[in-house]
Amino acid sequence: MPTPDARERILGTATRLFDRHGVHAVGLQRIIDECGCGKNLLYTCFASKDELVVAYLRCCGAAWDVLLAGAKAAAAAPERQLVELVREVGVRATRPGSRGCPLRATLAEFPEPRHPAHRVAVDQLVRARTRLRELAGETSAADPGRLADRVMVIIDGLYASGPVFGGDAAEAAVTFAEDVVCAETSAAAESR
Structure with a gap:
């Protein structure tokens, strides 16, 4: 019988390896050996x-x-929470060895829409977008969906450029997020 933590140990090892090398590059035997x-x-x-x-x-x-949750804990106002979310992604995206967003990287490895990895990656990205739209809905933005989608594009860009350009990319993404949030929420305030 497996120990209660066996599944988590295996998953932890697989996560570390998949994050570093990609899903296709890591065979089950390597996971078995390292775990x-x-x-x-x-x-x-x-x-x-x-x-x-x-x-x-x-x-x-x-x-x-x-x-x-970290972004929400870091700031009281939802407008600032969106910026903090970009800042938190910047920390992850610029870590040494980062390959960007693991969901997007895995999605690229499994382009067949019927493959379970493809479906789950898409489901998780849609879920993330929904959560981002909920947070944007708490702001004063006239079009919270547009605000959320723009922040998502910033996050996507950060995951793509963060591993290459490091802190410069993270800093630019945070500044860009501040500009976008300000523009989207200022326009709402001006129309009132």
Whole structure:
């Protein structure tokens, strides 16, 4: 029988490896070797690599919730929380070894829409966008959906350029987010 933490140990090892090298580049044997778990234990916890990848992607989606909670804790006003979210993404996107957003990276590795990894990555990104739109809906923006989508584009750009340009990209993204939030919420205030 597997220990209660076996699944989490395997998933933690897979997450570290997938984040660093990509899903296709990491075989199950490498996960087994680095985790020290044995093939039978891995297959008891995860019936297939696809099942392990899906669990990994769900963890990545949960990481978005952690980022959002951190942004909400860092600022009282929802306008500032959007900027803090970009700042928090900047910290992640510029870490040494970062390959950008793990959801987007995995989506690129699995372009077939019917593949479970593709579907879960899309579901998690849609969920993240929905949560971002909810936060933008708490601002004074005349069009909260547009504000959220613009912040999402900033985050996408940060994940793409952060691993290459580091702190410069993060700083530019935060400044850009401040400008966008100010423009979107000022326009709403002026129309009242």
